Amino acid sequence: QSVLTQPPSVSGAPGQRVTISCTGSSSNIGAGYDVHWYQKVPGTAPKLLIYGNSNRPSGVPDRFSGSKSGTSASLAITGLQAEDEADYYCQSYDSSLSARVFGGGTKVTVL
Amino acid sequence: EVQLVESGGGLVQPGGSLRLSCAASGFTFSSYWMTWVRQAPGKGLEWVANIKQDGSEKYYVDSVRGRFTISRDNAKNSLYLQMNSLRAEDTALYYCARDRYAAPTSYYFDYWGQGTLVTVTS
Numbered sequence: 186q187s188v189l190t191q192p193p194s195v196s197g198a199p200g201q202r203v204t205i206s207c208t209g210s211s212s213n214i215g216a217g218y219d220v221h222w223y224q225k226v227p228g229t230a231p232k233l234l235i236y237g238n239s240n241r242p243s244g245v246p247d248r249f250s251g252s253k254s255g256t257s258a259s260l261a262i263t264g265l266q267a268e269d270e271a272d273y274y275c276q277s278y279d280s281s282l283s284a285r286v287f288g289g290g291t292k293v294t295v296l
Numbered sequence: 297e298v299q300l301v302e303s304g305g306g307l308v309q310p311g312g313s314l315r316l317s318c319a320a321s322g323f324t325f326s327s328y329w330m331t332w333v334r335q336a337p338g339k340g341l342e343w344v345a346n347i348k349q350d351g352s353e354k355y356y357v358d359s360v361r362g363r364f365t366i367s368r369d370n371a372k373n374s375l376y377l378q379m380n381s382l383r384a385e386d387t388a389l390y391y392c393a394r395d396r397y398a399a400p401t402s403y404y405f406d407y408w409g410q411g412t413l414v415t416v417t418s
Contacts, residue, residue, distance in 0.1 A: 187340060221404040223341070230391065230408040231341065237402050274341050278403040284357055285343040285403050
């Protein structure tokens, strides 16, 4: 069981907007630690998508955006494209575990 | 261009040992924390261990503490993971990643390798 909770799957038609939630607790997201998001396409290395809650590394399309509030965070994908089909993971730091922690991952399916 | 290339994975029996390596290039290796992350078949990502720039601080997830040892050789731009007393549940694809800390609250991984597969089975 992951420290951060994500929905197992979300889906949307091309062009639509989907959001992925990431729920933590008072020892991680709620303690003020930043949330980061990774995209994982099967057979390839994870790719940093969002860091510091809402910042995009160079090269990441602005269709991807992140936000954080209280003990939760969200990743939004607008204008969904076929190439966005992948697994998405949130990640933060947990002070009670003294460890970097991940969510269980969310599979995004483009219908 | 930042590159991380893992090697050393393979098939090992329960109780056995394996040493993973990660060759880094394209950045000043000695200036960054480094991390190992794993993904078991059909499962999510799990942080395993990380190490400070000079090797003076090392941290582990509870499930591997006492069995795995992370180390680095800055002269060779290389990161290692010595895995002893391996268990079936250690079966996973092991990734090395560059570990970033932005004070005071941001800990994340900005570059990842392609991974090396470790299979523990009798």
